[in-house]
Amino acid sequence: MKRKFLFLLLAVFGAVAFCSCEEEVDERESDELLRLQAYMSIHYPDARPTESGLYVIIVQEGTGATPSNSDFLLFEYTGQNLDDYVFETTNKATAKLYDIYSPQIHYSAKYIQYNLSVPTIIKGLEEGFSHLKEGGVAKLIMPSKLAYGNTRHQGLLPYTSVIFDIKLNKVVAKPEEYEQQLIEEYISENYPDLVIEDALVDGIYILESTLSDGFEIELPDSIGHEDVVKLYYTGTFFDDWVFDTNVIKIAKENDIYDSNRDYTPISVTVDTSDTDGSSTHIKGFSLALKNLQTSTDAKIIIPSEFAYGKNGSSVINPYTPLIFDLKILTKTSLEDEGESVE
Known part of the structure; x- marks a missing residue:
């Protein structure tokens, strides 16, 4: 009888702990989304998110091709959080300006395959490129679920909304x-x-x-x-x-x-x-x-x-x-x- 009671007690404790963890995660995500919405209402009050939660701010319309599955994309970018902390960039001058420069990093445009079946980039960038044409410039603002989620990345804390300034230099169908x-x-x-x-x-x-x-x-x-x-x-x-x-x-x-x-x-x-x-x-x-x-x-x-x-x-x-x-x-x-x- 005592053993059964002990097992029951452990099961209840585990369920409570699991629920409390879920509540903590939900709370962090909801806090993040509230902060993102406040940021957007101040800086981009007319912007509306896509169904996934991505905000696409077109800075310059492109005139070339729109990326298709399996194309290769040549692009430049700078990533930061809502507090203007720049954590990553392809531009050497920007890296030096924000004190993240490393001589071991090759600061140049990235060249990746746009593969929708086997993603090679975060979800927010993947979706963002679908709104761009070759030569286009955009600001992609996304919640952590479209970026790095509950993990740390380049100094970013879990559940951090991020902003990517993107320039799509070239869409390459035949690499x-x-x-x-x-x-x-x-x-x-x-x-x-x-x-x-x-x-x-x-x-x-x-x-x-x-x-x-x-x-x-x-x-x-x-x-x-x-x-x-x-x-x-x-x-x-x-x-x-x-x-x-x-x-x-x-x-x-x-x-x-x-x-x-x-x-x-x-x-x-x-x-x-x-x-x-x-x-x-x-x-x-x-x-x-x-x-x-x-x-x-x-x-x-x-x-x-x-x-x-x-x-x-x-x-x-x-x-x-x-x-x-x-x-x-x-x-x-x-x-x-x-x-x-x-």
Whole structure:
């Protein structure tokens, strides 16, 4: 009897605790919505929310396409709460102004796929883009249920309404064609005397290739199948932002130095990258090296097909062509490498 009473008591206590938690959540959400409504009545008294609760304030009408499912969107944004606390931005000057600047962040337009079946952005932005056309500028004001909900984000507390100032730069229906356009524009602007077709070899664009200097070097030698090549590299985007390097001086100059990293030449085995799953180097390195020589400095463009592809990485947008400055040192054969290990 006592055991039954204890179980009953625990069940009642649990139900009360569960109800009190629900009431607390409901209270926080209702407080948030009251504050959001007060903010809107002062700043945008004529604005009306969509069915979901999103406020869309069009600042500038766009003249281009409206985003469709699976399009890629290139856009700039600044996010803040109702108290003007800026927590995120794609603009370097804005980041510095609000004291959130970090040299490790690449401040540039975001490029994402607008995927309604597998969302890649918060609900408020997803819905907001459906009200914009290419070239449009808008202010999207949303409750936390359309943003970060009951979680913390970049200094924001749970149940925080947010404001995004958005500029939709471009709607891209065919990302491969857009990437090719970017490559050709870059070459035309920076290498006007270079014939694009002549620069393209095995899918890689070789912009420069010169004999290395500054230290004792061996005579240049061609690079072939299963050669193991040692090299230094620096990877940049088309705006010259350095995203990766194994050159310690360049890493320090660009505020990406990592004391836990070994800044020594990497070894790339030609024709084995990304084929057996053992290589950590992108396929573009192997393709480029077959058309270069040892003891040379080279500048190349690797299209995304041979780099990080349609998914990108944590610091690289999808369908992003990359520039690499290479200092190609020496080579050995894969067979020689095996013998040295033994």
